Amino acid sequence: MIVCAQCGEHNVGGAEFCGACGTFLEWEKEPVGAAQGSAGAAQQVTAGQSSGAQPPGVQASGAQAVAAHQVPAQEGRSTPVAGPAPAATPAQPAPVQPAAVQPGAQQPAPARPQPKLTERRQAQPGDLICGRCGDSNPPTRNFCSTCGDSLAAATVVETTWWRRLFPRKDRTVAAGTRNRARRGGAVRKGVGRAVQLVLLVAVLLLGALYWLVDPFRSTVNGAVTGTVEDVRGVFDAKLxxxxxxxxxxxxxxxxxxxxxxxxxxxxxxxxxxxxxxxxxxxxxxxxxxxxxxxxxxxxxxxxxxxxxxxxxxxxxxxxxxxxxxxxxxxxxxxxxxxxxxxxxxxxxxxxxxxxxxxxxxxxxxxxxxxxxx
CATH class of the missing domain: 2.60.120.260 (Galactose-binding domain-like)
Structure with missing residues (x-):
């Protein structure tokens, strides 16, 4: 998730423009976890400088320099007081000789940067279709996540007719409550499978009777023909x-x-x-x-x-x-x-x-x- 530096809006990882203010997110595209980690490290360094404490490595090097300039005391003589230690000369790095290169040898070419492909969102009912790039956006966005264009005049994806007739029920469970729908759903699935099995067996038995028993086949044909004629007589004109x-x-x-x-x-x-x-x-x-x-x-x-x-x-x-x-x-x-x-x-x-x-x-x-x- 990416936090917009302009307005503080939380955006999904594949977004290129902020959904609230339309700011381009590539300039400060830093995940929330990485931003929190860098901020904590900066606070530790600032606290150490304000307290005046020095790192352990610096203290150890100062003590060794003082001990090297002290003169051991002799009998009958006063021990001179050591003056300030001269500053240590930093060690020069050893020169590095270039390695021999065989004729015809080629240095490996650096890896070329690969273009990043933004994953397109599949259009869902209620989504906003950008009129500029045609990308699908959630209905909560004000600007397109791909091109940053305003979604004020965007086209809304219509819900299918069967979904309008049979809308999905909200199965969100409140915090602290037990989800009892799972147990009920398993029971309903078991009952549904049992009913399907019974119906399948009944259809197979009736089909066998129809093909093997002539009186049963004649009765079924007569009933179907009479029903068709009755229905046709209701809708057809009386002639x-x-x-x-x-x-x-x-x-x-x-x-x-x-x-x-x-x-x-x-x-x-x-x-x-x-x-x-x-x-x-x-x-x-x-x-x-x-x-x-x-x-x-x-x-x-x-x-x-x-x-x-x-x-x-x-x-x-x-x-x-x-x-x-x-x-x-x-x-x-x-x-x-x-x-x-x-x-x-x-x-x-x-x-x-x-x-x-x-x-x-x-x-x-x-x-x-x-x-x-």
């Missing part, structure tokens, strides 16, 4: 089948008239020459709002013996139209209808064909219409 009172066509073969397209039988069909484009005319005798139709294309017994309709162009008695595209399949096709409000008659024009390999006529086995109630 009822409507049958035309009269059916005619612009062209038809003698054995396959237009009335067979609405006889509610799939083993009969209407057939007509494909050129020019034929059309059916169905009259309902009342105003209807057609919403759906079920179409069976081609000849039911021999599907490839005639052309099949690829596109139908519907023209209602109100003058409005609607186009329907059909796939080339003998199965019934359900298509949605529109624009039929208030119409009592519809013309079905065959404007596109799925070509047959042998026949030259177009055939439709059945068309059923459904209108809203």
């Amino acid at each position: 009822e089948p409507v049958r035309p009172t009269a059916v005619s066509a612009t062209a038809e073969l003698p054995d396959h008239p237009a009335a067979l397209v609405a006889d509610n039988a799939s083993n009969t069909h209407w057939a007509a020459p494909a050129d020019p484009q034929p059309a059916l005319v169905l009259d309902f005798g009342k105003r209807v709002d057609l919403a759906k139709a079920i179409v069976r294309s081609g000849v039911g017994a021999d599907f490839q013996s005639a052309h099949r309709p690829q596109r139908l162009h519907l023209v209602y008695s109100t003058g409005r139209t609607h186009d329907v595209d059909l796939a080339d399949t003998p199965d019934p096709q359900e298509v949605a209808l529109a624009n039929s409000e208030g119409a009592d008659r519809v013309e079905v024009h065959v404007t596109g064909l799925h070509r047959s390999l042998s026949g030259s006529d177009v055939a439709i086995s059945e068309i059923e219409f459904f209108a809203q109630k």
Whole structure:
């Protein structure tokens, strides 16, 4: 942690600018522990100088100098008093001869300083994104930790929608209290694992019964189908089948008239020459709002013996139209209808064909219409 010399704010170790005042931290980047250690050493040296005490090494050298200049006393003579000791001459260092260098020898190059890479902070919900360098900063900072720019207009990282719906609970435990959440969390994890194991065994047993026991499989299929139909009936519009009172066509073969397209039988069909484009005319005798139709294309017994309709162009008695595209399949096709409000008659024009390999006529086995109630 780095303490700002300008305002005293404590900043994280990777910060380059103070989060409170924006001061550049590289000039006085000293950790808190190192600053305290150097301050204590300075206090000890100041205290020693104020008390007048000298280091032990200085006292010892002074005593040896006095003892060297004393003269031993002889019998009958007075002992002269020793004068002040001359100052000791400092010893000169011995000259160092340069070592021989072999030809071609190279001195190792000094290590080049490596650039320091500042670790980028991963963006967290609520962080401030600097508009100048794009770095992420904690919401408590006023200036960017990378470039020192002001965060007054910074962009705030939004919280995800699921975190807004299910926010995290504050699990901070007050000082002096016991954290009981750990014990409860372990119990909940054990119960959850037991429930998961039970559910897994139940799913495996039901799957085995479904594949091995036919009556159980039939019961499950019937229940699922009934549920799907019930749900579809709730959301889908209520439709009822409507049958035309009269059916005619612009062209038809003698054995396959237009009335067979609405006889509610799939083993009969209407057939007509494909050129020019034929059309059916169905009259309902009342105003209807057609919403759906079920179409069976081609000849039911021999599907490839005639052309099949690829596109139908519907023209209602109100003058409005609607186009329907059909796939080339003998199965019934359900298509949605529109624009039929208030119409009592519809013309079905065959404007596109799925070509047959042998026949030259177009055939439709059945068309059923459904209108809203």
